Amino acid sequence: MKKLIESLLRQALSALPVSRVPPDARPAEVDVERTRDAAHGDFASNLAMRLAKTTRQNPRALAEALIDALPGHPAVAKTEVAGAGFINFFLKDTAYYDEVARILADSGQYGRSDQGGGRSVLLEFVSANPTGPLHVGHGRHAAYGATLGNLLEAVGYRVTREYYVNDAGRQMEILAVSTWLRYLERCGETLEFPANGYRGDYIATIAGQLHEAVGGELRRAAAEVFSGLPADEPRGGDKDAYIDALIARARALIGTDAFRRVLSVALDDILRDIQQDLGEFGVRFDRWFSERSLEDDGSVDRALAALEKAGHAYRRDGALWFKSSAFGDEKDRVMVRDNGVKTYFASDIAYIFNKLARGFDHLLYVWGADHHGYIARLRAGLVALGGPAGCFEVRLVQFVSLYRGGEKAQMSTRSGEFVTLRDLRREVGNDAARLFYVMRSNDQHLDFDLELATSRSNENPVFYIQYAHARVASVMRQMQGRGLEHDGRQGLARLGLLVEPQEVALMKRLSQYPETVEQAALQRAPHLLVHYLRDLANDFHTNYSAHQLLVDDPALRDARLTLSLAAQTVIRNGLGILGVSAPESM
RNA sequence: GCCCCGGUAGCUCAGUGGAUAGAGCGAAUGCCUCCUAAGCGUUAGGUCGCAGGUUCGAUUCCUGCCCGGGGCACCA
Numbered sequence: 001m002k003k004l005i006e007s008l009l010r011q012a013l014s015a016l017p018v019s020r021v022p023p024d025a026r027p028a029e030v031d032v033e034r035t036r037d038a039a040h041g042d043f044a045s046n047l048a049m050r051l052a053k054t055t056r057q058n059p060r061a062l063a064e065a066l067i068d069a070l071p072g073h074p075a076v077a078k079t080e081v082a083g084a085g086f087i088n089f090f091l092k093d094t095a096y097y098d099e100v101a102r103i104l105a106d107s108g109q110y111g112r113s114d115q116g117g118g119r120s121v122l123l124e125f126v127s128a129n130p131t132g133p134l135h136v137g138h139g140r141h142a143a144y145g146a147t148l149g150n151l152l153e154a155v156g157y158r159v160t161r162e163y164y165v166n167d168a169g170r171q172m173e174i175l176a177v178s179t180w181l182r183y184l185e186r187c188g189e190t191l192e193f194p195a196n197g198y199r200g201d202y203i204a205t206i207a208g209q210l211h212e213a214v215g216g217e218l219r220r221a222a223a224e225v226f227s228g229l230p231a232d233e234p235r236g237g238d239k240d241a242y243i244d245a246l247i248a249r250a251r252a253l254i255g256t257d258a259f260r261r262v263l264s265v266a267l268d269d270i271l272r273d274i275q276q277d278l279g280e281f282g283v284r285f286d287r288w289f290s291e292r293s294l295e296d297d298g299s300v301d302r303a304l305a306a307l308e309k310a311g312h313a314y315r316r317d318g319a320l321w322f323k324s325s326a327f328g329d330e331k332d333r334v335m336v337r338d339n340g341v342k343t344y345f346a347s348d349i350a351y352i353f354n355k356l357a358r359g360f361d362h363l364l365y366v367w368g369a370d371h372h373g374y375i376a377r378l379r380a381g382l383v384a385l386g387g388p389a390g391c392f393e394v395r396l397v398q399f400v401s402l403y404r405g406g407e408k409a410q411m412s413t414r415s416g417e418f419v420t421l422r423d424l425r426r427e428v429g430n431d432a433a434r435l436f437y438v439m440r441s442n443d444q445h446l447d448f449d450l451e452l453a454t455s456r457s458n459e460n461p462v463f464y465i466q467y468a469h470a471r472v473a474s475v476m477r478q479m480q481g482r483g484l485e486h487d488g489r490q491g492l493a494r495l496g497l498l499v500e501p502q503e504v505a506l507m508k509r510l511s512q513y514p515e516t517v518e519q520a521a522l523q524r525a526p527h528l529l530v531h532y533l534r535d536l537a538n539d540f541h542t543n544y545s546a547h548q549l550l551v552d553d554p555a556l557r558d559a560r561l562t563l564s565l566a567a568q569t570v571i572r573n574g575l576g577i578l579g580v581s582a583p584e585s586m
Numbered sequence: 587g588c589c590c591c592g593g594u595a596g597c598u599c600a601g602u603g604g605a606u607a608g609a610g611c612g613a614a615u616g617c618c619u620c621c622u623a624a625g626c627g628u629u630a631g632g633u634c635g636c637a638g639g640u641u642c643g644a645u646u647c648c649u650g651c652c653c654g655g656g657g658c659a660c661c662a
Contacts, residue, residue, distance in 0.1 A: 033602090049604075053641090131662090330589085343659095443591055467622080471621085474621070479621080542626065542627085544625075
């Protein structure tokens with residue numbers, strides 16, 4: 001509907017003589033917005049005021065000229081010049097009736113568009129290290145990324161969802177050694193757990209499975225394991241040096257193959273858990289991309305070689321550096337350490353190289369806010385490899401705090417006492433979790449109120465929105481219980497009977513849905529859709545309270561039910577994008 | 587020190603180069619012989635952090651400052 005007004009204005013603009021508005025003064029896009037005040041009509045444009053600036057003409061006179069040039073359209077009742085030069089558009093009610101008809105005809109497709117023109121987007125999100133279960137922060141990434149993917153698809157992009165599995169590198173070795181130590185405890189050894197190890201209970205569980213599988217085969221005496229190692233942090237040593245020595249010792253005692261096996265057992269178990277968790281949460285990925293595969297198939301080496309060949313890499317102090325400062329980063333970055341070990345940055349370069357090679361039009365990353373310093377260097381890598389900087393986009397998600405009854409719930413990652421995503425889902429349910437996670441702007445720290453998420457009142461947007469949907473279903477059941485039928489064609493034909501202000505307000509709100517989806521997708525802002533649905537539910541409940549739907553007059557009843565079914569359709573579509581269910585009863 | 591995010595009603599947060607800045611909660615208060623009261627209505631509540639600048643017009647854009655959170659590794 002907004003598009004219609006924009007197109008009319010564009011036609012009017014191109015109809016103005018060049019002498020009046022030179023071509024280079026004409027904006028590529030005309031801005032049309034919904035009015036806040038009904039006295040200003042339904043839509044307004046500041047086009048004349050913008051032209052007035054560039055052409056140094058009177059804005060009101062320009063507005064008059066534009067209105068004169070405006071082609072007539074059956075949906076437009078009236079246009080006027082107002083204020084400093086606004087052009088206000090008043091629509092006929094029939095325009096909204098047509099929109100209701102479109103909603104019911106398009107049904108599940110209503111609100112979708114081909115704005116994206118089928119361009120391909122690689123959306124990478126979550127990508128949490130497989131060193132433990134997902135916690136509530138990852139949950140926000142999952143909900144945000146999944147909703148973003150749905151939004152982009154709704155406006156015509158081809159979206160590939162990918163989870164980058166960091167299954168290589170030192171963190172994996174720490175995971176393996178942590179598992180092995182718990183296994184030794186299970187075998188009966190007594191030991192002091194390293195400060196830098198993974199301490200969560202899940203490690204002991206995995207160690208138990210390992211013990212069942214291999215018995216005492218990998219058991220070594222604790223004295224043998226720990227003799228001659230440097231001091232750990234609690235004893236005044238360096239925890240990193242200590243755990244590295246411990247890893248080397250483990251390798252030496254049980255052999256590289258067995259160490260690898262322990263690593264695989266732990267990794268497979270944790271990854272399976274993550275996949276199951278996200279699956280239950282309704283978050284699906286097209287591909288789980290293994291970091292290790294990039295190393296195994298030589299991609300990392302090739303990417304490093306490509307950078308060296310292009311003259312963007314150099315050696316210093318025994319390390320291989322990427323000259324990222326030449327591409328806007330604040331300083332150069334190490335890719336291969338002086339001990340020959342590649343940094344994670346090396347594989348991330350290889351990964352982005354891989355993404356480019358797969359021919360995506362756009363690379364969209366969702367990262368935690370703590371990774372913002374990483375944006376410049378990865379973009380630098382992309383550009384150095386010959387990729388277009390414009391296709392690279394990162395959206396940062398701020399942190400999540402849990403509140404329970406006004407008290408902040410504590411989380412800490414290494415202690416193993418964090419609140420997992422699974423715990424959260426069990427407590428508040430998937431629907432509430434999905435919606436609460438995307439209710440706030442991703443730029444905003446999120447205070448997740450556990451009590452609110454489970455409360456059954458209109459302050460809880462989940463129940464409030466779902467209830468509006470269920471209420472329509474309930475009325476339809478009620479109608480059938482009375483032996484009545486709904487005549488949809490009659491309803492559409494008699495929408496003119498809907499003259500109550502609450503009914504008109506509901507129709508106007510419904511017509512905003514396609515704009516809202518588009519805006520939310522293009523701004524990467526799912527929270528706009530949540531707010532819209534809340535407002536829509538409010539309009540529905542208001543109308544429901546003000547006017548009986550199941551009235552005796554069949555024509556009026558059909559019209560009202562038709563409008564209600566349209567509202568139900570839009571709510572269902574919107575909740576679908578959010579990954580929230582639309583129940584028939586509550 | 588540098589970089590990112592935030593500062594809008596008592597609280598949690600939307601919003602925008604335009605016309606009188608919004609919602610929910612909380613507070614006060616009204617509505618069930620009637621389709622789900624898991625609902626609806628009414629009232630009160632604001633120096634859009636502060637100071638400059640650009641503009642016909644700034645809460646919105648720019649600069650500086652203040653406050654809160656985060657980041658500045660040959661860790662992931």
